[in-house]
Amino acid sequence: MERMFEWGGGVWGGVGLAALQVLAFxxxxxxxxxxxxxMDRKVWAAVQLRKGPNVVGPFGLLQSFADFFKFVFKEIxxxxxxxxxxxxxxxxxxxxxxxxxxxxxPVAPGWVIADLNVGVLYLFAISSLGVYGIIxxxxxxxxxxxxxxxxxxxxxxxxxxxxxxFVIITVLLLVGSMNLTDIVDSQAGGIWNWHAFLxxxxxxxLFPVMFTMFVIFFISALxxxxxxxxxxxxxxxELVAGxxxxxxxxxxxxFMIGEYLNIVxxxxxxxxxxxxxxxxxxxxxxxxxxxxxxxxxxxxxxAVKVIFFFFLFAMVKAIVPRxxxxxxxxxxxxxFLPTSLVAVILVSGYRVFTHQFGI
Numbered sequence: 307m308e309r310m311f312e313w314g315g316g317v318w319g320g321v322g323l324a325a326l327q328v329l330a331f332x333x334x335x336x337x338x339x340x341x342x343x344x345m346d347r348k349v350w351a352a353v354q355l356r357k358g359p360n361v362v363g364p365f366g367l368l369q370s371f372a373d374f375f376k377f378v379f380k381e382i383x384x385x386x387x388x389x390x391x392x393x394x395x396x397x398x399x400x401x402x403x404x405x406x407x408x409x410x411x412p413v414a415p416g417w418v419i420a421d422l423n424v425g426v427l428y429l430f431a432i433s434s435l436g437v438y439g440i441i442x443x444x445x446x447x448x449x450x451x452x453x454x455x456x457x458x459x460x461x462x463x464x465x466x467x468x469x470x471x472f473v474i475i476t477v478l479l480l481v482g483s484m485n486l487t488d489i490v491d492s493q494a495g496g497i498w499n500w501h502a503f504l505x506x507x508x509x510x511x512l513f514p515v516m517f518t519m520f521v522i523f524f525i526s527a528l529x530x531x532x533x534x535x536x537x538x539x540x541x542x543x544e545l546v547a548g549x550x551x552x553x554x555x556x557x558x559x560x561f562m563i564g565e566y567l568n569i570v571x572x573x574x575x576x577x578x579x580x581x582x583x584x585x586x587x588x589x590x591x592x593x594x595x596x597x598x599x600x601x602x603x604x605x606x607x608x609a610v611k612v613i614f615f616f617f618l619f620a621m622v623k624a625i626v627p628r629x630x631x632x633x634x635x636x637x638x639x640x641x642f643l644p645t646s647l648v649a650v651i652l653v654s655g656y657r658v659f660t661h662q663f664g665i
Contacts (some may be wrong), residue, residue: 328419332405339566340370342613346620353624377559385448385552392446397553397560400439404567407432411574412487414584414605426474426484429575433530436568437463443561444549455548458631459532465638466529472646473523476516476653477501477579480509490583497587502580512656515649520580522642524618527572529634531565534623538631573615577608581615584608 344359344366351358359366384390410425412418422428437460444456478484480501481492498505502520504513529536532548550561577583584604592600629637 331408331419335405335408335567335570336563338609339563339570340374341367342570342616343370343566345613345616346623349617349620350624353621374559378556380555382555382557387448388552389446389448392442393552394557396439396443396446397557397564399442400436400564401560401567403432403436403439404564404571407571408567410486411571411578412490412583413574413608414601415487417601417605418487421485421487423483423485425486426478430471433467433568436564439564440549443553447549447552449552452549452551455551458538459549462532462536462538462634462638463530465635466526466642469522469526469638469642469646470530472643472650473519473526474579476519476646476649479650479653479657480512480516486578490578490585493582494585494589496589497582500580500582500585508660512653515652516580518645519649520576522646523579524576524615526638526642527576528619528622529638531569531572533569533619535626535628536634537628538634569619570612570616573612573619574608576615577611581611583611 347369348358348366359369362369362372384393407429409419410422410428412421440459440463441456444452444454444459447453477489481489483489483492493499493501497503501516504510504516528534532538550558553561584607586607590603
């Protein structure tokens with residue numbers, strides 16, 4: 307009996323520790339998201355020669371938290387003809403899936419919740435399920451505008467997921483693993499090993515191919531997350547917020563948090579797949595540094611890269627005009643899809659050739 311109690315305590319202790327780690331990760335992610343959202347608004351304001359949020363807290367640093375409490379304390383309004391269960395379930399599903407995707411994202415050596423060998427497949431599965439939250443939200447509102455916005459958003463996300471999938475396949479062919487940590491480690495040793503700037507002597511022929519894949523992934527990430535200039539589900543000629551037009555208060559906040567979590571996820575994937583993850587552009591000898599200090603420095607490097615890509619997302623939002631829907635679909639199906647398919651053929655052919663001749 308005593309052994310069983312010890313065994314049970316060990317198991318429950320491990321579960322509790324894992325739960326605390328997940329909770330800490332979520333809290334850090336949400337707090338980071340609050341300041342990234344403020345950064346998004348500040349960048350947009352600076353481009354338009356405005357100050358942006360600057361009243362709540364020093365330099366407006368607490369604006370996101372004030373907005374959070376405003377949404378939480380507002381009344382939840384549900385349309386009379388809506389399917390109330392699905393209406394409430396849709397934003398919860400969107401937020402949950404946005405959080406669950408981060409489980410396999412390594413932010414530093416050993417700093418990952420679940421280091422899966424099929425991490426890329428896991429992300430594909432979660433991102434595919436994310437479409438359901440949007441369709442449910444649009445359908446449950448019992449209104450034409452949200453339903454049409456949901457259909458347009460789903461078509462847009464599915465279209466660009468195909469291109470993103472083929473771009474990721476080119477990276478997997480180079481690395482030979484679907485583990486995200488292995489993908490990062492394969493880019494160690496300097497910027498010339500990063501997949502976006504592949505200037506190693508044995509792979510320099512792939513530099514134009516992989517840089518093109520990086521550009522396609524970046525643009526497809528904008529479309530996948532409904533960011534400008536591809537925010538067509540939210541507004542085209544009409545000022546209607548697409549699938550979430552009937553939402554307010556906390557359910558609307560859940561949709562927004564889920565959307566921004568997906569945006570930061572795409573920034574993290576750009577960092578992991580093409581910009582070396584937590585590795586610095588120039589190798590830094592760690593010597594006898596303690597492991598915690600190395601891990602902390604790696605995390606800061608990863609965070610700087612993610613913030614850089616988020617800044618690019620914000621700049622695109624501020625300066626690039628919106629596409630028409632037919633232009634959006636033509637770009638995805640007639641340009642990005644064939645280009646990424648050709649890239650898969652070139653990279654796989656290169657890998658077979660170099661393996662055959664022992665290069």
